[in-house]
Amino acid sequence: MIRKYVFGNPVTTGAVVRDLPPESGAVPFFALSRDGKKVILTLALQPDEVLFGLGESVRGINKRGFRYRSWNSDVFNHTESTESLYASHNLLVFFSASRLFGVYLDDPGLVTWDLGYTRADTAFITSENGDLDLYVLEDASLTDLARSFRRLTGRSYLPPRWAFGYIQSRWGYASEKDILAVVSEHRKRHIPLDAVCMDIDYMVDFRNFTWKPDAFPDLKGFSEKLKADHLRLVPIIDAGIPVAPGYPPYDTGKEAGLFCRKEDGSDFIAAVWPGRCVFPDFLREDARTWFGDLYRPLLDAGIEGFWNDMNEPALFYSDEGLAEAFSRVEELRGGQVEYEAMWWLKDAFNGIANNMEDYRRFYHRVGDAVLRHDRVHNLYGACMTRASAEGFRRYDPSRRFLLFSRSSFIGAHRDGGVWQGDNFSWWSHLKMALQMLPNLNLCGFLYSGCDLGGFGCNVTEDLLERFLQLGVFTPLMRNHSALHTRDQEIYRFPSWEIMRDTVTVRYALLPFLYSEFMKAALADGMYFRPLAFDYPEDQRAVRTEDQVMLGEGCMIAPVLEQNASGRYVYLPEDMLMIRFRSASDYDLIPLDKGDHRIDLALNEFPLFVKKNHPVLLCPGGESSETLDDRHFTVLCRMDRRVDFCLYRDDGLNPDPDPGRGLARIALDTSLLSSSPIPGVAISDVLL
Numbered sequence: 001m002i003r004k005y006v007f008g009n010p011v012t013t014g015a016v017v018r019d020l021p022p023e024s025g026a027v028p029f030f031a032l033s034r035d036g037k038k039v040i041l042t043l044a045l046q047p048d049e050v051l052f053g054l055g056e057s058v059r060g061i062n063k064r065g066f067r068y069r070s071w072n073s074d075v076f077n078h079t080e081s082t083e084s085l086y087a088s089h090n091l092l093v094f095f096s097a098s099r100l101f102g103v104y105l106d107d108p109g110l111v112t113w114d115l116g117y118t119r120a121d122t123a124f125i126t127s128e129n130g131d132l133d134l135y136v137l138e139d140a141s142l143t144d145l146a147r148s149f150r151r152l153t154g155r156s157y158l159p160p161r162w163a164f165g166y167i168q169s170r171w172g173y174a175s176e177k178d179i180l181a182v183v184s185e186h187r188k189r190h191i192p193l194d195a196v197c198m199d200i201d202y203m204v205d206f207r208n209f210t211w212k213p214d215a216f217p218d219l220k221g222f223s224e225k226l227k228a229d230h231l232r233l234v235p236i237i238d239a240g241i242p243v244a245p246g247y248p249p250y251d252t253g254k255e256a257g258l259f260c261r262k263e264d265g266s267d268f269i270a271a272v273w274p275g276r277c278v279f280p281d282f283l284r285e286d287a288r289t290w291f292g293d294l295y296r297p298l299l300d301a302g303i304e305g306f307w308n309d310m311n312e313p314a315l316f317y318s319d320e321g322l323a324e325a326f327s328r329v330e331e332l333r334g335g336q337v338e339y340e341a342m343w344w345l346k347d348a349f350n351g352i353a354n355n356m357e358d359y360r361r362f363y364h365r366v367g368d369a370v371l372r373h374d375r376v377h378n379l380y381g382a383c384m385t386r387a388s389a390e391g392f393r394r395y396d397p398s399r400r401f402l403l404f405s406r407s408s409f410i411g412a413h414r415d416g417g418v419w420q421g422d423n424f425s426w427w428s429h430l431k432m433a434l435q436m437l438p439n440l441n442l443c444g445f446l447y448s449g450c451d452l453g454g455f456g457c458n459v460t461e462d463l464l465e466r467f468l469q470l471g472v473f474t475p476l477m478r479n480h481s482a483l484h485t486r487d488q489e490i491y492r493f494p495s496w497e498i499m500r501d502t503v504t505v506r507y508a509l510l511p512f513l514y515s516e517f518m519k520a521a522l523a524d525g526m527y528f529r530p531l532a533f534d535y536p537e538d539q540r541a542v543r544t545e546d547q548v549m550l551g552e553g554c555m556i557a558p559v560l561e562q563n564a565s566g567r568y569v570y571l572p573e574d575m576l577m578i579r580f581r582s583a584s585d586y587d588l589i590p591l592d593k594g595d596h597r598i599d600l601a602l603n604e605f606p607l608f609v610k611k612n613h614p615v616l617l618c619p620g621g622e623s624s625e626t627l628d629d630r631h632f633t634v635l636c637r638m639d640r641r642v643d644f645c646l647y648r649d650d651g652l653n654p655d656p657d658p659g660r661g662l663a664r665i666a667l668d669t670s671l672l673s674s675s676p677i678p679g680v681a682i683s684d685v686l687l
């Protein structure tokens with residue numbers, strides 16, 4: 001059951017696709033109060049209550065015990081104390097022995113989630129705007145609730161199948177030559193690879209939709225040449241458009257009046273990579289259409305995938321902010337800079353980026369309404385994603401394009417995936433990435449993954465290897481790193497072979513993982529889930545923070561610690577452990593329900609599988625297009641006949657029929673008699 005309550009005068013965000021009549025009675029579960037225009041929902045938490053949701057946010061899978069703020073932020077430096085990340089996903093599910101319900105705030109402004117922070121036993125949820133649609137969801141199970149929420153907000157984005165291949169990225173690849181070197185190092189060593197990202201260095205002066213003519217003299221020819229080798233280019237696009245008369249996107253956008261404006265009607269200007277920029281008013285349909293069509297030259301050059309960046313929007317500084325900082329400094333010039341003035345001086349420039357004052361300086365025009373940006377801040381990136389997706393659909397409605405964005409809001413899960421933003425080469429960020437994934441899925445973002453190896457800071461070999469072991473299972477499997485950090489491509493390291501072997505596991509599993517993903521997406525389900533969804537009665541499982549369910553029958557439990565030679569794993573039921581070293585080298589070990597210490601050398605990582613749920617391995621390949629997805633080795637711990645459906649399609653059809661494309665596989669218990677491992681069937685299947 002879903003109930004909707006309307007407060008004030010909400011902005012239409014497009015997050016919800018079902019039109020529900022608003023209720024007139026009191027909101028269940030919560031006490032409601034107001035502070036000025038703020039709406040505050042208060043709830044006494046049950047002692048055993050566990051909270052899931054908030055998609056991209058720091059800390060545990062269970063969100064209880066911290067304060068989070070929905071306010072999309074460019075936070076390269078995030079830590080456990082960071083209240084806002086790049087995205088805002090305002091769904092929270094309350095789960096305890098006595099109740100199960102979810103609350104969703106369709107509110108694009110600042111929302112604070114005080115979940116046991118001010119008082120350990122109380123949740124306070126505050127909408128700063130006070131204008132919102134509030135939804136309360138009740139269902140019999142967590143799984144049902146997640147599905148109801150997806151039906152409310154729409155089906156998840158479907159990426160093309162090649163987007164499940166390994167992607168190499170680095171800020172700094174600046175030419176065909178750089179990219180070819182990356183490609184040839186992978187191909188030469190048989191490290192599978194499907195795509196290479198192009199970061200801002202491919203552009204002329206960081207201007208969107210341009211590319212350096214010297215570095216990419218024939219982009220179309222280049223992309224075709226790569227495609228012949230089953231490789232794709234994935235360029236970045238930023239939100240800002242440089243103020244540069246003569247640069248067509250500026251001229252055409254200016255002419256049509258499509259940029260965000262200040263109160264006085266002039267364009268809002270702030271610096272980002274290309275220098276002083278204007279910002280497309282993505283909330284407007286005409287601006288989205290205009291922007292979506294700007295991708296055409298790149299699409300014409302054969303590009304089939306993009307990543308959208310800086311769309312919180314990130315602002316280095318505004319004209320006003322810069323002027324203010326200088327005037328503060330001027331005031332102090334020549335005087336004594338003592339204790340307090342010193343901090344003041346420092347902060348004059350420190351606080352200049354992504355400044356709240358700047359977010360209050362500009363406006364969006366939607367229909368007749370003029371909305372100050374801070375009221376709708378969290379919608380900006382989502383509307384950019386929508387602009388791109390609509391542009392791709394207009395360009396070629398017959399195929400899927402790869403698209404992943406840094407900033408997002410629920411609703412954008414229909415149009416694209418997300419990467420988890422700038423992380424660091426930290427073990428703690430490896431764990432954080434794992435913990436975010438089930439909550440991102442709950443909020444609809446199935447196609448996601450983190451910067452494997454870490455974006456900022458210098459990675460070490462063991463950390464990259466452990467990141468890749470997580471990445472084997474994340475839909476987006478991309479190694480990405482920042483300019484000036486240590487080189488992070490697999491081939492840079494003496495132990496590249498074990499990393500390559502890890503990537504081969506991804507390719508052996510690719511048809512199976514793709515199938516699990518598509519089945520989840522098409523049925524409004526989740527690819528990653530907290531264990532609580534499968535084992536709601538099991539208190540250990542409900543509170544497990546370092547293991548995650550995958551697809552219908554699997555569970556992952558990556559090594560998250562430096563120098564570990566293994567880890568403890570909790571099995572909520574009897575499972576089969578597949579301990580991988582490579583696509584062709586793995587152990588099959590049936591394990592009983594309970595606690596296990598698992599040895600996992602640096603090159604080993606496990607996949608746990610429920611009984612009577614098969615895992616399919618194909619012989620692999622070096623790209624998603626060349627792998628052999630007809631011959632499989634099927635692995636299954638079983639105690640009855642098993643019927644399984646593998647979902648397959650051309651990987652491009654934008655509107656697949658979930659009922660078709662299912663290859664049926666039947667496993668009979670007679671297979672067990674010939675197996676070297678008691679209770680585990682190992683069978684070759686030809687589809």
Ligand code: MIG
Pocket residue numbers: 170171199200236309310406421422455480481482
């Ligand atoms: O201010 O394009 O998150 O992935 O490499 C940094 C350069 C801008 C931030 C993205 C990151 C990308 C980087 N960008």
